Every structure is written in C-alpha cells, then in structure tokens.
Amino acid sequence: MDSLLKHMVDMTGHRDHTMLDISVISAVQELACASLARVLTLASVRGQLYVRPRAVVVAGQPARMEENPDPSSPGEPIANIPALAGCIARHEAFVDQVDATGNHTLWLPIWLGDKADTCLEIVNPTPYTSDTIHIIGGVLSVYRNFQNLLDYSERDSLTGLLNRKTFDDQLAKMLLASGAEQDSLTLPPGEQERRQHCQEEKQWLAVIDVDHFKHVNDRFGHLYGDEVLILIANLLTSSFRAQDRVFRFGGEEFVVLLRSSTLDNAKKIIERFRLNVEQHDFPQVGKVTVSVGFVAISAYEAPVVILGRADQALYYAKSHGRNMACHYDELVSGGLLQTVESNDTAEFF
Ligand SMILES: Nc1nc2c(ncn2[C@@H]2O[C@H](COP(=O)(O)OP(=O)(O)OP(=O)(O)O)[C@@H](O)[C@H]2O)c(=O)[nH]1
Structure with missing residues (x-):
C-alpha cells in the first residue's frame, strides 16, 4: 500500500506528459512485477489505427522515452497485433494474451469516451491475478484523469489546439x-x-x-x-x-x-x-x-x-x-x- 501511495504522489506531482508517462509505467512495472511495461500511442491515420511505443521500462532499469526511429511513419498497423485490435474494436478494458514462450502480455487501453489514443502494455512470465489487474486499473484511472487535466491546461479552449x-x-x-x-x-x-x-x-x-x-x-x-x-x-x-x-x-x-x-x-x-x-x-x-x-x-x-x-x-x-x-x-x-x-x-x- 505504501508503494502504491508513493507512486500516486509521484504521478500527480508532474506537470508534463513525458514525466507522467515515465511515472505511470514505473508504477505499473513495479506493482505488477512485470519484466517489461510500455506506454503505446494509438494513432488514427486515414481511418487506420497504428501503434507506436512512447515510453518503456525493463525490469531493473530506469524507464525511458522511446524515440520514433522514423518520424514519417505512424507506427505499426494495429492489425499486426490481433489481440489488441480485437480489444479496441470491442471497447474492452483489457486483454491478456500468452505467447509461444509462455509470456503474458496485458494491454489496457485508456478510454476517453469511445476513443483510446493511449494504451499500456505489460509483459510478465506469470499470469496476472485479478488483484493485480484491479490495482493497475485504479492506477490507470488516476493516470487518465491527470492526463485530462494536463491536456486542459495545455490547450486553447476555443480551438482545442495547443496554447x-x-x-x-x-x-x-x-x-x-x-x-x-x-x-x-x-x-x-x-x-x-x-x-x-x-x-x-x-x-x-x-x-x-x-x-x-x-x-x-x-x-x-x-x-x-x-x-x-x-x-x-x-x-x-x-x-x-x-x-x-x-x-x-x-x-x-x-x-x-x-x-x-x-x-x-x-x-x-x-x-x-x-x-x-x-x-x-x-x-x-x-x-x-x-x-x-x-x-x-x-x-x-x-x-x-x-x-x-x-x-x-x-x-x-x-x-x-x-x-x-x-x-x-x-x-x-x-x-x-x-x-x-x-x-x-x-x-x-
Ligand atoms: N471572433 C474572434 N475574433 C478575435 C479573437 N481574437 C482576436 N480577434 C479579432 O481579430 C482581429 C484581428 O485584426 P487585425 O489584427 O487588425 O488584423 P486583420 O484584420 O486580420 O488584418 P491583417 O492581419 O492585416 O490581414 C481583431 O478584430 C480582434 O478583435 C477571437 O478569439 N475570436
């Protein structure tokens, strides 16, 4: 519980999207004892959804931002990740998939109404318990609310553009x-x-x-x-x-x-x-x-x-x-x- 509170204080202490991303994956990685956690951007380009990692943390290492190697590319088509594509299409809160090596990947889209432009990805060698999913869901709700608040302070109220x-x-x-x-x-x-x-x-x-x-x-x-x-x-x-x-x-x-x-x-x-x-x-x-x-x-x-x-x-x-x-x-x-x-x-x- 102390660790959860510490992460919440850390997350809500930032005034910057980058630091908030770093803070949320650090929290989620530690709370889920995950081997890897990433923040993914879901971008819609001409009606097609693309996935691009923007922050990553590997167990035992500090979290870092992911540089886009090709700025002209919107990322990987979501169709290449059928489990996540299905989760988004069905507007689900999360989806869990086990790969051939036995690793469990949990995807949790951050829904704002019927749109999700951010998704968390957590990889673990063991299955996630319902308690873990519940705690991570709570952390993500705080993350979503705080992201909204940051968006509000960064945008012009008439046009919605950055200010x-x-x-x-x-x-x-x-x-x-x-x-x-x-x-x-x-x-x-x-x-x-x-x-x-x-x-x-x-x-x-x-x-x-x-x-x-x-x-x-x-x-x-x-x-x-x-x-x-x-x-x-x-x-x-x-x-x-x-x-x-x-x-x-x-x-x-x-x-x-x-x-x-x-x-x-x-x-x-x-x-x-x-x-x-x-x-x-x-x-x-x-x-x-x-x-x-x-x-x-x-x-x-x-x-x-x-x-x-x-x-x-x-x-x-x-x-x-x-x-x-x-x-x-x-x-x-x-x-x-x-x-x-x-x-x-x-x-x-
Ligand atoms: N409706 C509306 N008008 C605004 C807003 N902000 C500024 N304006 C108006 O924008 C106008 C700008 O006028 P000017 O700076 O004279 O420039 P202009 O008429 O576009 O002329 P040029 O720039 O020389 O082509 C002013 O009349 C402002 O009152 C806004 O949020 N909404």
Whole structure:
C-alpha cells in the first residue's frame, strides 16, 4: 500500500506528459512485477489505427522515452497485433494474451469516451491475478484523469489546439533535441559538401495569420469569427502531419512546428494548407485566406530570434498581397529583407 501511495504522489506531482508517462509505467512495472511495461500511442491515420511505443521500462532499469526511429511513419498497423485490435474494436478494458514462450502480455487501453489514443502494455512470465489487474486499473484511472487535466491546461479552449505556454515548452525541447543532434554529428571529409548539395532534413517554424480577420468580425459578428477560427484549426490539423505540432498563439495567429522536413517538403506542406484554406467554403462568411511566414529552426538561435524571423516573413507576405507563404531565408537571399547583426541577435530595418 505504501508503494502504491508513493507512486500516486509521484504521478500527480508532474506537470508534463513525458514525466507522467515515465511515472505511470514505473508504477505499473513495479506493482505488477512485470519484466517489461510500455506506454503505446494509438494513432488514427486515414481511418487506420497504428501503434507506436512512447515510453518503456525493463525490469531493473530506469524507464525511458522511446524515440520514433522514423518520424514519417505512424507506427505499426494495429492489425499486426490481433489481440489488441480485437480489444479496441470491442471497447474492452483489457486483454491478456500468452505467447509461444509462455509470456503474458496485458494491454489496457485508456478510454476517453469511445476513443483510446493511449494504451499500456505489460509483459510478465506469470499470469496476472485479478488483484493485480484491479490495482493497475485504479492506477490507470488516476493516470487518465491527470492526463485530462494536463491536456486542459495545455490547450486553447476555443480551438482545442495547443496554447502559447505549451509552444514555449515544445520549442525549447525541439531546440535541445536538434542541438544534441547537431553536436553529435562529426562529419567525415567530403560529407559537409555532400550535405550542402542534397537537401537536409530540418525543423521548421511557421507563423500563420488570418487575412483581414477584423473585417470578418465586423461584417458577420464574433460568433462567425470564432467559427472561422475553429474551422481553420481543423484545416491546420488535417493539413499538417501527425508528428508536427499546431498551436493557437492568440487571436487569429497560429504557429506550426514542422519536424524533420526538407525545404521542398516544408514548402509543399505549408502551401497545401494555404490552398486548403483558400478553397474552403466557410459557412456564411464564404472565402477566407491566410498569410504565412516560415523559417528553419536552428539550435544556435534564441527562440525570440527564430520567431522574429518568421514574423518578418509573415509581415512581408501581409504587405505584398496576402494569401501567400514566404520563406525568411529566400527573402533575405533575394535582397527583399535585410538583417543587421547586433550583439548576437539579428535586427531588421
Ligand atoms: N471572433 C474572434 N475574433 C478575435 C479573437 N481574437 C482576436 N480577434 C479579432 O481579430 C482581429 C484581428 O485584426 P487585425 O489584427 O487588425 O488584423 P486583420 O484584420 O486580420 O488584418 P491583417 O492581419 O492585416 O490581414 C481583431 O478584430 C480582434 O478583435 C477571437 O478569439 N475570436
């Protein structure tokens, strides 16, 4: 009982999804004396469910996050794990399967209404007692409630997108990850040149602003204005990829962090979104357009500098006709934007 309480205190002491995941699998692994426990993400892509591990703990070792080896892949099709696929299809609380080596795998989806986007997987050489399943079920209920609470504090209440506060945390994490990656690269002779020729995958930041939104509010009223923002949030979510992150920054401004993309792909994805908005028929309001400014994220630049550059490209789009996406570096190299270095940051004129 002491151990259970200790885990509950630990779980509810976090303000971060990653730490909460680490904390829940550590608790479950210890309470079930499991050889392995994982937190799985269940992602729906074009109507198909995929499974991807996001945290793992092996008995005797500390829990750790699982890096996605291929960010462009949504994971393993759930059809490859028939027992779990059946459990999800039947909306069951758990399913237990014994494999050829005698190991028992217990899957417990975290249901929120009729949707489960997280599942716990616990592997054990011996069968689970009903007491163990009961205790784990209780831990998972606390986990689910706490996850809900974290979601609520991280999201914008109108659109359901991630909010500005979450953006600061996620950008800091992205900068840390890309800094570590860049530092670990010791390029052999010739590789530097080769990389400059082929397009490198980078992280990108895009700032999106609805054009003439004040006019929408003034002409149709705030309720229709709000509906436009919700529909644009939906178009953002459907136009960008599952590994990208979409934020409402406030008002009619949105920010997207695009992960691991070449310049050509980043352009294509952003342009696809801009066109999706242009072609959408907004009820009552009719046509709405957006302007976009985007820039590559560098681990060696302060967040305020990166954001400032994307804003400058957005400002350029706004003042040159709107309904367009502008790439900061292209504007600078084309002589359309000028930067002057001052101290260690760049300023614009
Ligand atoms: N309906 C609604 N309107 C909002 C919300 N937040 C901000 N606004 C409005 O968004 C409008 C933004 O107007 P401006 O900053 O002048 O920009 P704009 O009219 O889009 O013009 P450009 O950006 O230059 O194309 C203001 O009228 C704000 O009141 C919101 O949550 N809901």
